[in-house]
Each structure stands twice: as C-alpha cells, then as structure tokens.
Amino acid sequence: MSRDRDDIALLRGLVECYSPSTQEGEAVSFLVESMERRGIRAHVDEAGNAVGEVGRGEPHIALVGHIDTVPGIVPLREESGRLYGRGTVDAKGPLAAFASALSRFTEVDRGRITVVGAVEEECPTSKGARHLVDRMRPDFVFIGEPSGWDSVTIGYKGHVGFDYRLEQANAHHAGNHRRAGELAIGLYNALQSRVAGQTTESEFESPRLELRRFRTSDEGLTEGVDAYFSVRVPPGYDIDDLIGFVMEQAGPAEIECDQRLAGVVAAKNTALIRALLKGIRKEGGRPTFKKKTGTSDMCIVGPAWKCPIAAYGPGDSHLDHTPEEHIVLDEYLRSIEVLAAALQHLTVTE
Numbered sequence: 001m002s003r004d005r006d007d008i009a010l011l012r013g014l015v016e017c018y019s020p021s022t023q024e025g026e027a028v029s030f031l032v033e034s035m036e037r038r039g040i041r042a043h044v045d046e047a048g049n050a051v052g053e054v055g056r057g058e059p060h061i062a063l064v065g066h067i068d069t070v071p072g073i074v075p076l077r078e079e080s081g082r083l084y085g086r087g088t089v090d091a092k093g094p095l096a097a098f099a100s101a102l103s104r105f106t107e108v109d110r111g112r113i114t115v116v117g118a119v120e121e122e123c124p125t126s127k128g129a130r131h132l133v134d135r136m137r138p139d140f141v142f143i144g145e146p147s148g149w150d151s152v153t154i155g156y157k158g159h160v161g162f163d164y165r166l167e168q169a170n171a172h173h174a175g176n177h178r179r180a181g182e183l184a185i186g187l188y189n190a191l192q193s194r195v196a197g198q199t200t201e202s203e204f205e206s207p208r209l210e211l212r213r214f215r216t217s218d219e220g221l222t223e224g225v226d227a228y229f230s231v232r233v234p235p236g237y238d239i240d241d242l243i244g245f246v247m248e249q250a251g252p253a254e255i256e257c258d259q260r261l262a263g264v265v266a267a268k269n270t271a272l273i274r275a276l277l278k279g280i281r282k283e284g285g286r287p288t289f290k291k292k293t294g295t296s297d298m299c300i301v302g303p304a305w306k307c308p309i310a311a312y313g314p315g316d317s318h319l320d321h322t323p324e325e326h327i328v329l330d331e332y333l334r335s336i337e338v339l340a341a342a343l344q345h346l347t348v349t350e
Contacts, residue, residue, distance in 0.1 A: 004333055008083070010034055011096040011332060014067075015076055015085040021068040021123040024048060027092075028067060031117050035099055039106035040115075047131035050117035052099060055108030061346055062114045062136060063102070063339075064297060065095030065144025065313070066121030066128065070321050081329055088327040090320040091121075094144035094313025097332060101339035111347045114138070121297055124161055124259035129297035133304045140272045140308050140346055142339070143298040146315030149335040150285030152276050153311035155204065157232040158263035159295040160239055161212075162246055166253040167224035180225040181216040183251060190249045191229060204291045207242075208232045232293060235263035261299040265291065270308035271346060279341035283334050292317065312339070 013034065017027035028050040035042040035052035042052040050067060069087040076085040087093075098115045105113055114136070118128025147153040164184055171177035191209050199206040213228035229246075233239060239260050247255060267273075268289065280287040294317070302309050314335035319325045 007096070007100040007333060007336055008329060010100060011083065011088070011093060011327075012076065014092045014096050015083070015087050018073060019068050019087070020071040021120045024068050024119045028117060028119070031067065031095075031099065035102070035115070038099075038103040040099075040102060045131065047128050048119045049128045049131065052102060052115045053112065054102060054105050055110075055112040055347075057110070057112055059111045059139035059346065060114065060137070061111065061140045061142070061343060062116065062138035063098040063142040063144065064116045064118055064129065064132065064301060065098050066091050066119070066297060067095060067117035068119055068122050070122050072323070074323060074325050078329075082326045083329055083332075084324070084326040086325060089146045089315035089317065089325050091144050091146065091313060093315045093327045093332055094146060094335070097314055097335045097339060098142070098144050100336045101343060104340045105343060105347070108347055113343060113347070118297060126297060126300055129300040133301060136305070138305060138307060141301060141305060142272070142342075143296055143301075143309065143311035144313050145292075145296050145298075145311040146313050146317045146320070147290055147311055148316065149283075149314045149331040149338060150280050151288045151290050152273065152280075153290045153292055154268060154273075155235070155265040155291030156263060156296050156298050156311070157204065157208075157234055157293050158237065158239070158261040158299055159259055160231045160233055160242055160257065160261075161259040162229040162231075163256040163258055164225070164227040164229060164250070164253055167222050168252065170218070170221055170223045179216075180223055181214075183253065184214070184225045184227045187246070187249050187253070188227075188229060191231070191246065194245060195231065203293055205234045207234065207237060208293065232295065233263055235265050237263065261295055262303070264299050264302045266298075266302065266309050272308035272342075273310055275342035275345040276310060276312055276338065278345055279338035282341050283337055285334075285338075294320075
C-alpha cells in the first residue's frame, strides 16, 4: 500500500469508529493499534486518551487532537475526492494527520514528539486535555482542529455555560402566575441585552449568546423548565462579572456554571509558527492566520503550558457538526506533509 493510501486508510478507519463524547473506547483502541503498527510507542493513558510517542529528551513537541465527536452518524462514503463522515473535519481529520506525520519520525535523533487523541473535548468536562495539564510540559504544542491545510489558527473564544433548572408549584393559567418557562425566557432576554451592549464590529472580540436547550414540563401539581445558555466570550472578557450577573438575574432557579474557559490568542512570532508557515509554503500554499469564534482544548492547555502553540489541521470548520461533514482528501494529504516539514524543522533546527 502506498503511503497516501495508508494515510487515507487510517483516517477512514478512525472515522468508522463511532465515538461521541464518553464513548471513545473503540476509536482509541483503533488509533493505538494503528500507531503501533507504524512503529510508534503507543498506549492508552489513565484518562482514556490515545497516546503515541517517538524519540526522547528535548525539545518535547506535543500534538494534541481530540478523538471524540458530537453525536449523530454521517454515513461514511468517498465521493469526488471527498470523504464524508462524522469527525472527518472535527477533528479526526487533523488527528489522523498528526498520527500520519508522526509515523515519518519513528527514529528521531533529537527530541521527543507526542501525539494525543484526547477524549471528551466536545463536552464541558474536557477530560482528556485536563488530564494532560499537570502531566506534560511540552516546549511546542500543535492543537488538532480544522484550520484548512494552508492556514493556522492562533485564537479561540472562551466559553461559559449555564445549566438552568426551575420547578415550581402549578397555578391556573388565568391568574398572574409567571410560569417557569417565562422566567427562563426573562433571563435569556436579560443576557441578550447585556451581550448586545458589549458587541463590537469584530465578531471575535464580541460575546455571543446561544440558547442550546429549552424544555418545559407540566406534571399537574408542578411545572418547570430545563434550559442551557451558552456564552462565547472573547479573550480578556470578565467571566466572573458575567457569572455574577446570571446568578443575580436567575431568581428562584437553580443555576450551575458547568464550563468557564477564557479565550486565548497565541503569539505569531514563534519557532512553531515559523515552522508551520515554512511547511505550508513548501507545499505551494500562501498561509493565512485565523481567529475562531468557537472554543478548543487550546483554551485549556495554552494558559497552563505557556509555550508556543497554534491550532492546525485540514478541513473546513464551517462543516463542523453538520450532516454534510466531509474532508477533501488531497488537502488532508497535504496537511500531513506540512506537519512533517514543521516537525522536521523543529527537531533539527531548534
């Protein structure tokens, strides 16, 4: 099998393993076994992450992708040079590119390269990345997220999530009783007004509110609501003030803030960035920088490790979570060559 066909087979096999958050076991086992066959030391760590490593010593380069996906099966098919399937873009495409690039370095004269397929990135726990924070101190970090093969992502918004629950005694509809759903809508409207007042011309620099869940119930004697409010926040945003505002406006409702991540922006003038740009140009690309309005594990490991970091990977992020999720295979293969060139540059010259 040619190298390209082998790299595509790795991606197909990984996508075939359905792995929504907390159900990543099959995909983790597949990736570990695939890396072992390629001559990479591989194992499953205590959090359930798939870990592959080559070389020893310094510098230590970590490539951290995530192996879980959002729920929903997108039938696997290849059509017109595109591979369709859940996770092809977010983010098994970037993760498979990491593992394929690592296999070019089964013998490293200088330094150590680690690839991690982290679990539970798509849910508030971020179990895989949080497990790594106190167990690794890499010198350079690549985050596996779709940037497009010829672009590098240097910024992500943060995220604050609020679980809203309220159950109260029922009352006749003809009275002035405010139903639980109406109270939840009142909080949403207050949040919407607050966010609108903080909006700027830059989407990346503005907070954004999303109503993720809203369910009402009526059990006869009681009625209630179960909702989830999500706020994407730019770097430097006062998260404590936001949480205080929500708690003040929540009234009798039970509120749980189940995720609070600050936004991040990475420095451009680093050896890691230069290595990526060099790799992109080597493949004929004209590199650009992106700042994403979503959130990634970069928001967790970046502030903790305080080293050069960037997100990179093939795929169009507009296809994340959609029924039409797919990756252009030529771009996937190009990204592997970009990564291999960047890793070579870091292990040889730095």
